[in-house]
Amino acid sequence: xxxxxxxxxGTSRSSRYDxxxxxxxxxxxxxxxxxxxxxDEMVKIFGGSWVFLLHEAEIAEPFSFKTTTMGRRPxxxxxxxxxxxxxxxxxxxxxxxxxxxxxEGKTRRFQCPYHSWTFGIDGALQSVTFPRGHAATxxxxxxxxxxxxxxxxxxxxxxxxxxxxxxxxxxWIGAAKTVIDWCAEKEQIGPAGVRIVKGTSYTLRANWKLQxxxxxDAYHAPFLHFSTAKxxxxxxxxxxxxxxxxxxxxxxxxxxxxxxxxLLDQRPSITSTWDRTRPIPGKEFYAETLRDRVGDNRxxxxxxxxxxxxxxLILYPNFLLLGHxxxxxxxxxxxxxxxVRYYTALANDAPEELNILRVRFAEDFNNLGVRDDNExxxxxxxxxxxxxxxxxxxxxxxxxxxxxxxxxxxxxxxNVMDETGLRGSYEQWLALMSHDVRLTAI
Amino acid sequence: MRRETRPDPQPDEPAPDRPIDQQRYADIVSAVRQVRECxxxxxxxxxxxxxxxxxxxxxxxxxxRYRQWLELLAPDxxxxxxxxxxxxxxxxxxxxxFDDRRRMIDRIxxxxxxxxxxxxxxSRATRIITNIEAWRDGADRLLVRSNLLIxxxxxxxxxxFIGAQVHELAxxxxxxxxxxxxxxxxxxxxxxxxxxxxx
Numbered sequence: 001x002x003x004x005x006x007x008x009x010g011t012s013r014s015s016r017y018d019x020x021x022x023x024x025x026x027x028x029x030x031x032x033x034x035x036x037x038x039x040d041e042m043v044k045i046f047g048g049s050w051v052f053l054l055h056e057a058e059i060a061e062p063f064s065f066k067t068t069t070m071g072r073r074p075x076x077x078x079x080x081x082x083x084x085x086x087x088x089x090x091x092x093x094x095x096x097x098x099x100x101x102x103x104e105g106k107t108r109r110f111q112c113p114y115h116s117w118t119f120g121i122d123g124a125l126q127s128v129t130f131p132r133g134h135a136a137t138x139x140x141x142x143x144x145x146x147x148x149x150x151x152x153x154x155x156x157x158x159x160x161x162x163x164x165x166x167x168x169x170x171x172w173i174g175a176a177k178t179v180i181d182w183c184a185e186k187e188q189i190g191p192a193g194v195r196i197v198k199g200t201s202y203t204l205r206a207n208w209k210l211q212x213x214x215x216x217d218a219y220h221a222p223f224l225h226f227s228t229a230k231x232x233x234x235x236x237x238x239x240x241x242x243x244x245x246x247x248x249x250x251x252x253x254x255x256x257x258x259x260x261x262x263l264l265d266q267r268p269s270i271t272s273t274w275d276r277t278r279p280i281p282g283k284e285f286y287a288e289t290l291r292d293r294v295g296d297n298r299x300x301x302x303x304x305x306x307x308x309x310x311x312x313l314i315l316y317p318n319f320l321l322l323g324h325x326x327x328x329x330x331x332x333x334x335x336x337x338x339x340v341r342y343y344t345a346l347a348n349d350a351p352e353e354l355n356i357l358r359v360r361f362a363e364d365f366n367n368l369g370v371r372d373d374n375e376x377x378x379x380x381x382x383x384x385x386x387x388x389x390x391x392x393x394x395x396x397x398x399x400x401x402x403x404x405x406x407x408x409x410x411x412x413x414x415n416v417m418d419e420t421g422l423r424g425s426y427e428q429w430l431a432l433m434s435h436d437v438r439l440t441a442i
Numbered sequence: 443m444r445r446e447t448r449p450d451p452q453p454d455e456p457a458p459d460r461p462i463d464q465q466r467y468a469d470i471v472s473a474v475r476q477v478r479e480c481x482x483x484x485x486x487x488x489x490x491x492x493x494x495x496x497x498x499x500x501x502x503x504x505x506x507r508y509r510q511w512l513e514l515l516a517p518d519x520x521x522x523x524x525x526x527x528x529x530x531x532x533x534x535x536x537x538x539x540f541d542d543r544r545r546m547i548d549r550i551x552x553x554x555x556x557x558x559x560x561x562x563x564x565s566r567a568t569r570i571i572t573n574i575e576a577w578r579d580g581a582d583r584l585l586v587r588s589n590l591l592i593x594x595x596x597x598x599x600x601x602x603f604i605g606a607q608v609h610e611l612a613x614x615x616x617x618x619x620x621x622x623x624x625x626x627x628x629x630x631x632x633x634x635x636x637x638x639x640x641x
Contacts, residue, residue, distance in 0.1 A: 103631075197535040198525055201633040227557035235551060281520075281542040285463040339633040344536065362536045364545075368552060371560035374636040 004404050004412045006258050006427055015434035021426045025396030025419065029384045031429070032207040038335035040433060045317050046071030047162040048437035050172050052319035052329055053077050053087055055343065056156045058104070058196045063121050066104040069331050070148070070160060076100055076110070077158065080122045087148040087160040088123040089441055099145065110145070119145050146441030155184040156191025157319070157327075162439040175257040175409045179265075179313045180321065187305055189325050189345035197359065199326060199342030200366040204374055206381040208317070208332040209429070211340060214373055215312050215320050216254060216262045216421040219397065221245035224376050228369045232278065240278045242308075242369065244269045248417035252310075255411040256424025260316025260432075263411075264421065266308070273307030273324065274300070280360040286353040294351065302350065306357045308365075314421075316428050325358050336381050342366065395419045395426065460518040462542045470520055471530045473610045473622050476579070477587045484575035484587075492576040492586040492611055495618050500569040503640060508550040512543075516612055516621040519543040523625045523641065538627065538634055539641075549640065560638035565596040567639065582613040590625065592641060603641055604628050 003023065017037075020028035031037055051070050054077055058066050065078035067090060074090035076099070092099050092112040099110045099119065109126060111118045116129045123145035128134060148160040152169035157180070159169055170177065184190055204211060214220070221242050222229070232240040244250070244266060251268035270276060277283070291299040309323030320328040325346065331339040344362045346355040384393075398404055398418025407413050414420025495514070502511040523538035532540050541549065552558050570591040577585050586609040594601045610622035625641060627634075 199536045200525065200538065203633040203635055224559065227552050227555040227559070230555045230557060231548060231551045235548065278548075279544060281540060281545055282462040285461045289464075341633065342536070356533045359533060359536055360540065363540055366536075367539055367541075368548060371636060371638045372558065375560040375638070378636070 003400055004406060006256070006410075006412070006424060007431065015430075017430055017433045021430040025394065025399050025423055026392045027395050027426055029388070029391055029393060032209060032381065033335060033385050035335045037433075038207075038332070042071040042332070043439065044435070044437050045429070045432050046332065047073075047439045048166070048435075049163070049317065049432055050150075050152075050159040050161050050166060050169060050315075051317065052315065053151075053158045053160050055190070055194075055196045055327070055345070056085065056153055056158050057190065057194050057345070058343075059085070060195070061106060063108055064104070064106045065100070065121065067100055067102065070162070071332060074098060075148070075160070076123075076145075077160075078121045078123075080120075084122070085151055085153065085158055086122045087151045087158075089146045089148070091146070092117060093125070093143040093145060094128075117143075123147050149440050149442045153191075155180050156189075156194070157321075159319075162441060163437050164440050164442075165438070172259055173315065174259055174261070175255075175411050176261045176263070176313060176315060178409075179263055179311060183309075183311060183313075183321055183323055187309060187323060187325060188347045188350065193348045194345045195348060196343050196345055199328070199344050199362045201339065201341040202366075202370070202374065203333070204338045204340060204377060205336060206338060206374075206377040207336055208330050208338040209425075210377040210380055211330050211338055212314060212317065212425060213422050214377060215314055216264045216425075217419070218245050218252070218254070218264055218266075219248075219417040219419070220373075220376065222247070224372050225369050227372065228365075231368075236278065239276060241276070241365070244276070245416070248415050250416055252416035253413050254416055254418060254421040255407065255413045256421045256427075257411050258424070260425040260428025262314050262316075262421030262424055264312035264416070266310030266312075266416075268310075270308065270310040272304065273309055274303040277307035277361060278364055280357065280364050282356060282360060286357050290351055290353040293353075302354045303357075305350075305354060306361050314425075316425050324361065326362055336385065395422050399423065460543075462518075462520065466518060466520060467531065467533055469610075470522065470532060470622055470624065473585060473608060474530050474624055477585055477608045480577065480585075482577070485577055488576035488578045488584050489574055489586075491618070492584050492609070493574050495611055495620065496571055496574060496586065496588060496609060499620065500571055504567050504569055506553075506564060506639075508553065508640070512547065512550070514620050515543055515546070516614065516619045517543060519546065519621060519623075521546060521623050523627060524630055526631050527626070538630065538637070546640075553639075558638070560636060563596065565594045565639040567592055567594045584611040584618065585609075586611060594639065596638075601635060603637075605630070 020031050059079045062081050065076050067076050076088045076090050078086050090098055094117050097112050097114045099112045109118045118126045120126050125140045125143045149164040150161040229243050252266045255263045311323035313321040318330045325344050328342045398414045398420045403415040405413050521541045522532050525538050553561050571588050573589040575587045579585050590607045592603040605625055605627040608624040611618045612621045
């Protein structure tokens with residue numbers, strides 16, 4: 001069987017990382033454990049590539065802002081009077097202080113607490129205190145807060161890069177575009193008319209790539225999540241939660257979409273998201289209220305927007321679009337610590353019942369199933385760190401079998417339980433890490 | 443037209459519990475606000491009535507006697523750990539946890555499968571409750587505010603959880619049951635670790 005890859009062999013420059021990511025699906029443990037490699041990732045991946053920042057509805061009004069991170073860099077994302085979005089490095093150009101430590105808010109200006117230099121919502125230096133102390137040659141414009149040279153938005157999702165030469169956002173999204181469009185339109189999550197509320201967030205004692213892998217890995221579902229399946233089956237019978245992911249004989253699939261993006265598509269096996277939804281708090285009351293108010297058929301259209309849609313789309317490196325109004329961002333903290341923050345998109349013109357149920361559904365698997373995911377990933381991290389003599393992880397499942405095929409859009413499709421998508425991400429990891437990149441803040 | 447099908451109750455499960463509805467949410471909002479805004483000292487008689495219930499709950503949870511603990515909970519029980527400080531309404535956003543009685547039983551049943559890897563080995567926990575203040579609200583209702591410190595030990599690590607909790611206790615057949623419990627963790631808006639046991 002041919003081995004399917006996105007780049008033709010030999011097209012990536014040789015680097016010290018070539019020996020760590022092998023074409024036969026063997027991945028070296030040190031890329032999960034070596035702090036020096038992590039530092040390099042923070043430059044070449046979480047700086048040199050597109051990185052997800054936020055949904056534009058989180059800063060819906062002029063002069064609103066939110067502080068977030070790009071890799072580990074503190075970043076302020078703001079919206080100016082004209083509605084333009086800016087991504088500003090949160091570091092004073094005078095003597096280097098963090099300028100803003102609030103999570104979010106609305107303001108006309110950011111004022112550094114140290115010497116009270118003030119900057120506009122777009123980061124431009126407005127005034128310097130006691131200005132006679134500066135020579136006539138002092139260039140105010142050269143002291144604007146530094147911004148990311150590239151900020152682009154697609155379907156409301158805002159991405160930034162410190163690499164001025166990074167490809168246009170839509171080129172980078174590539175084959176993932178149709179999936180994002182499907183979520184935006186069918187699931188009514190924007191880009192307009194939505195508000196974003198917090199979902200659960202958690203911190204993980206594991207490398208960020210393990211989380212990135214795990215959200216595309218259906219192979220673990222019947223095993224790591226056996227307890228969830230057993231509880232659901234005992235209490236509610238078949239057809240709830242994750243029990244559609246029980247074998248590798250199904251119409252579902254994974255796809256490596258290029259640029260490290262990957263999709264775990266369960267839509268072929270999910271006929272009704274509402275029927276599959278476990279009895280979340282308020283399920284009966286809000287469904288009945290909605291039926292009474294808008295009639296059975298319209299109520300069902302709304303209720304089908306609650307529950308597991310069956311999309312796990314990962315845009316490499318840090319964005320997870322889960323469908324059902326849910327997305328998450330992976331935040332690398334150290335080589336063995338990662339924060340994961342979930343968000344839920346609520347439609348402003350949707351019935352209140354739908355939004356309340358979406359909020360409760362967003363908690364459901366994170367409290368019942370993700371516990372085992374996190375336990376699993378933390379055990380991987382611990383063993384990788386403590387056993388240097390066993391060097392390799394095996395990501396070869398599906399490789400060279402007849403379960404992989406090239407799709408018309410260039411994607412490589414694999415069996416739902418195979419590691420096809422994961423290998424695509426490591427191919428991208430190697431491509432990004434093999435090239436020096438010039439990062440520039442403007 | 444599809445209708446949700448209500449599952450047959452399993453032989454070992456209680457009858458379906460009273461669901462969460464708009465009024466139930468409104469009651470939670472009201473309990474949280476009443477305790478936050480209360481400017482009067484607590485009622486010593488109410489406090490001494492409430493304390494044994496809080497201590498019993500802490501002991502049963504420390505000892506993982508979950509089925510016995512369930513007997514303390516009202517049929518319309520609600521449990522909420524907000525993910526934001528100063529948030530009154532669980533409808534606004536997802537919590538660290540929000541469980542009605544049914545989803546709480548799901549979580550207990552999950553532990554009881556013996557296959558929940560995140561509880562193999564199980565957490566050991568010690569809860570310390572202080573600053574118990576209670577107020578009587580009508581004949582059959584106590585509002586209680588206390589400070590809670592939990593130390594959890596699992597797989598060679600001790601983890602600390604600390605915060606203030608609000609209990610709404612209701613009289614049922616001559617005994618107090620827990621109708622609402624809201625736990626305001628001090629670091630509620632930070633990403634939480636893998637909370638694999640019931641706080």
